Amino acid sequence: MPGFLAALVLVATGCSGPANRPAERGSGSPAAAPASGAFPVTITDDDGIAVTMKSPPQRIVTFAPSNTEIVFALGLGARLVGVSGRFDDYPPAARKIDEIGGAGDFGVDPNIEKVVALQPDLMLAISGGEQWKDRLRELGIPVFTINATGFDDLVHDIRTVGRLTGATVAAEQLASKMQEQERTIVGDLSSEPRVTCFFEAFYPPLTTVGPDTFIADLLAKAGCDSVSASAKTDYPEWSVEDLVKENPSVYLVSSESGASPAAVAARPGFDAVDAVAHGDVVPVNSDLVSRPGPRVVLGLRALAEALHPDAFP
């Protein structure tokens, strides 16, 4: 599910936002053993729940497209028996797996019966949905929640999932590769001046991202000083007046918003923004920046190129 959409739903259903994030994360020491891990393993998840795996899970259900991508990237695709829904579209093999989502008041909760029927020995979830998580735990299904707050946290989460599933070697390889790619991109930008940017998550109303979101972390790494860095919520409606006043030099449009540069320029008042007047309105593939998964390095690279075209000839 797209990031801000998930957040909207979480807010609407009164589930936990970043405020509920446990301060302490991951109980275990850094994955020292590169072997296929030590079982049983007990790890505290981002909801503060201690989850114990007696042996490597053989039937995994994911709830969030980002988790699906992580599981596949760790080479565990064959063990995946359920995914959240039609947004679990990468890699293409994910489309063929049973879908468990679509229940609840907003159609964004997992269908408990379906999950139980799949007999999973691990469910990998993201933040929110305390009620159905409790229900699944009562039914004996371990639910492990990861909530990546930024790139570094995501890399940590990938290593954690590796320990939990016994795929420590693959996780270490993936995590180091992502860190290396991130360092290269950030290094390429080291001599570049920072630019002001605005990220449009949705329109109308003009909706952007707050400083505590995953996207905001990528934007910062890509050398952007975001107009909405002062926002108090994660997906705030933003004043167009303020956009005109702050006058960002790059205007990023998420593919979820789907507005073309011409459509952006045609909106009332937007032609007063330098980025719009100079044609620096850049579409961004939301799947690459809002899904905390292995592909965020591609998203980071795309953002860096959009913000600093001269640094990437």
Add this chain to the structure above:
Amino acid sequence: MIAPKRYGAVIVALAAVLLAALLLGVAVGAVWIPPVQVAKLLAWKLGLIRHPDVPRASEIILFQLRLPRVVLAALVGAALAVSGMVFQGLFRNPLADPAIIGVSSGAALGAIIVIVVAGADAMGGLGVPIAAFVGALLTALVVYRLARIGPVVHVATLLLAGVAMAALISSALSLLMSFSGEQIRNIYFWLLGGLSARGWSSITDVTPPILLGVVAAATMRHDMNLVVLGEERAAQLGVELERFKRRSIAVGALLAASAVSVAGVIGFVGLMTPHVLRLIVGADHRRLMPAVLLAGPTLLILADLAARTAIAPEELPVGAVTALLGGPFFLFLLRRQRPDARA
């Protein structure tokens, strides 16, 4: 009923407050523009002075963002308030409101179906407002049919049918939200209501239907007075009751749908404005309507001002603000009114 002299004073006061709200709405926003700049720009626009030396951003914010938003708030406020007055007059019940009898949500449902199926630009942008009107009218007609027993429509059954219809539509909307995937945020916007993201083109689009509705309502104010006395007496005094009811429903639906098509569902304006003013100027629609036309815009301009400045540069949905302001105030009025059951 108040004396004519006092009524005149009330109208002058309401007009003054509206003017003040308009000026305040234009002068204050998420971005601070010095009042001198605002005054110079307005004077220039009125042809009084040459183009002033002010930042271009100030000019754009004032004329492309703030002024159309304030004008649209005024138009939508007027449409909702008059729609509420028409429905309250028809049902002889101060609780009748485009939202309560399901008409606003019917309009939103129509609009959302078109958005989900064909996109917001369906039929060159005409698809959504037409669907909103069809949705509002169908809802009002279904409610009317449901409530009609024999040759007459009883007010109690009409209100009950309206409540049932509103519940039905809201479940249809929940269902649509489940199936809509990425459109969910779009639906959310329609349901919460908002005046952002609208420019002068929305104003030119929505002015004709609102004007038509207001003029039609004005021609009906004498009949409304007679119907207030009771359906039987109104019929004896020459009101063609069924025709009057059909016209009221069409006019109320047109105004509510016009408002919904540019601003989503905004509650409480249609409920509060006529209700409060009836307490002040009396139930005579010849006196009530001018007052409603002045107060509705004021209320929505101020509510939107709060929505766009309270947590600036973030914004609140204006529908949440009207509910926040309107809910407690309305409860207070109901409570105060209880001892002497006027209105």
